[in-house]
Amino acid sequence: MFRPGLSSLLALSLTSFPALANDADQADTKLEQLVVVSFDGAHDNKLWEKSRAMAKRTGAHFTYFLSCTFLMTKENRKSYQAPHEKRGKSNVGFAPDNSDVITRLDHIWQARAEGHDLGSHACGHFDGAKWSADDWAQEFDFFRNTLRDAWKNAGVEEREPLEWRDFVEKDVVGFRAPYLSSSPALDKALRDFGFGYDASPVSKGPTVPGKSDGLVRFALPLIPEGPSARPVVAMDYNLYVRHSRGKEDVGNSATYEERTLAAYRAAFEKQYSGERIPLQLGFHFVEMNGGAYWRALDRFLTETCSKPDVACVSHREAMDIMTKRAKAVETTSEGL
Template identity: 55%
Template sequence: MPHPFSVLALSLAVLAAPVAAAFADPPKSPEPTPAKPKQIVLVSFDSAREISQWERSRALAKRTGAHFTYFLSCVFLLSPETRGAYTAPGKGAGKSNIGFAASKQEVADRLEQIRLAAAEGHDIGSHACGHFDGKDWSKADWLAEFGAFRRIFENAYAINGISPEPPGWRDFARHAVTGFRAPYLSTDKALYEALPEAGFHYDASGVSNGPDLPPTKNRTTRFALPLIPEGPKAKPVVAMDYNLYVRHSGGFEKPSMADEFADRAYHAFRAAFDAQYSGNRLPLELGFHFTQMNGGTYWNALERFAGEVCVKADVECISFRDYVERQRGGERQVAVGG
């Protein structure tokens, strides 16, 4: 027979068990997964010449909610009669690697496109003036080129005898341009010494092995077009239409292959985007020109791409200027749903 005290102890232990359980900590809920930042896509255009491409890009932006950066070459604000207003470092007056505007009317039309684009929230950057390779320029040379750009941009209406000049144009022109991309993406040490002195906040002349966060050095945020896999063998190529044009057709027009090239370009853009969208969400940069290479192949690919990704709730297609202003303002990327 069990000892009376043993029975009593067992009974008390059984009674105490539910009480102890009642005072135990409830199971913890799993930690919430932090929301990913929005995926940033940075689309830019170099030279910004053809009026029809201004209109086409602005229409694309309106359809998708995107904001673009237009790197303007200032020679396209000079007509054949006013070309002498520009002198490049080491060159005679009126010299340019890419010509000038075709007429005074074309200058007026382009100025109107610039004004409209800026009013719609787009970023106007500098692509210098005459599209010369500045890899051997001195700091003084770069400052002279930057000075020519700003002078011609600010005084474009007066230089060309176009009237009326819109109210506030000169104030806009003095303050609007905060970014630069070097012709041919060709840079030197002197460029990066000159950029902050000339009032630029960012440079977009770099090339990187892949998407990355742009560093800020010497007060200048430095963006880089990434290498992205492209084609059947996924060979890396700079994420810019001209580099795809050279890859696809050796830099010569092949209109019969336009559909194939457009499909390849689109899939390269989309694969680069998807890798970041499902991964670390580093900013993705894509560069274009107003030139219709291979029959407009690369613009067709851009429109297909932007129409799919820029409309996503957790994607922002923004300008370089907006990206830099956010970072300088201490603003973190907006979280999905925030």
């Protein structure tokens, strides 16, 4: 989630993928419009089921940013040590039992087979703005080791898929910081640890993802919302704070759903009929205000993903698509 007032908007001093800016000029057809949807936390197993069903119904692929303490039970929470925190502490809790962990692991593996992307949301959901690069490296180690050994720790080592460890070591290449709280130390730690992309930044509007020092940067945009079209970060938690000051208001759930859907539609149409910069939307595994934001997402994807020249993709897929575009432009330029 993005904590209002935590920090000013993160600056994006990046080198954009040249293809997104230039290859539309070299062809008569427009770029494919990318829609990139992600979920932070990835814990509630019922919402794993719900999101995967939504994806199958709409043709979308998602990014799931997992908090690794949901692969630890309350009984073994003392195995986790976050930087500068008490041992066994987590801001988001732990799994209630091994059965819950095993079900989550099954969802992760099935989601991978369905084309979804698993990224890291660190472990205990702490604000690491003041952490050092070594602190972050410690947290990243906990994440990778916990994910790698999760089947064994849950007592079902015999159920671990054959390719599980390769998946953990090679396929989990994306990260989003808790509270979207970034720093130069985090940047260094991400590069040193071998991450391919960072989805922590926020931008004033849809922005062409950029590449800097080997890391692709995806930014959640501010989008106009509500009767006065005031900008808000395109994330369910920020809409929740905007609409009901962060308190459940189920009585107005339908109103919040319609406002959210209208904001998504407007943000999409501006890009779809214009520059076709990827549109990124963020969510959590919590159905706030009676599920208003998840319902709006479902309706938005249902009507959007089937449109011509639209691809509803994960961050990993978007990164791969843009890399291929950039290489194609370089090849074309070399031949001129």
